[in-house]
């Protein structure tokens with residue numbers, strides 16, 4: 151099969167995955183994976199390197215025609231990867247609008263999205279003049295301008311330095327509070343997962359081996375007892 155693209159409704163989950171399977175040659179990477187994501191829910195997906203996190207995200211992003219099982223995701227969705235994937239021959243504003251009609255309204259929307267990530271001043275800059283963090287903010291603006299019901303993030307801050315990463319966490323939380331997409335954040339950073347998510351899940355041997363709500367009130371402190379206990383629990387699960 152491929153991935154069914156649905157129009158979202160207020161009550162249904164935005165993501166329904168049942169028995170999702172993906173095989174590469176001899177290798178069974180996803181082996182009966184089940185997951186629901188509620189509208190506006192922020193889920194962090196943890197798992198060892200090579201556990202199939204990106205494979206699952208690509209399936210949700212309707213980028214994998216060969217995935218098997220039942221998978222429903224909203225048509226209105228956007229994905230951000232670890233590298234910003236900006237087109238170097240187009241200016242920042244055009245990159246934000248890529249694949250959309252180019253008119254006064256969409257340009258105004260793109261500029262507003264750039265303003266949300268505090269980069270309106272870079273609208274006419276070339277991508278190569280941006281820092282890594284700025285380029286990733288452009289990628290976030292490019293995602294948000296599509297007003298996604300589902301935002302897929304594949305280790306979006308993995309290439310950034312620690313300070314920039316902390317700033318990006320704050321920015322992402324602001325953006326999510328404003329736009330209210332459901333989010334699936336793939337990360338290998340347990341603290342990042344606990345800081346940001348409503349629920350953390352762990353992918354082991356091709357299936358979800360742990361799913362835990364994060365009920366710690368925000369803003370969350372890495373030093374709190376609850377934070378440390380959940381961190382220890384997740385690290386044990388990750389092996």
Ligand code: ADP
Nearest residue numbers: 174177179197198199200201202203204205206
């Ligand atoms: P993660 O994102 O958790 O690190 P991936 O989903 O990228 O893991 O990869 C899971 C496994 O699937 C790895 O062993 C990887 O080599 C394999 N894999 C991923 N994509 C392909 C592909 N296009 N062809 C063959 N093997 C792949």
Ligand code: MG
Nearest residue numbers: 203204205304
């Ligand atoms: Mg990956």
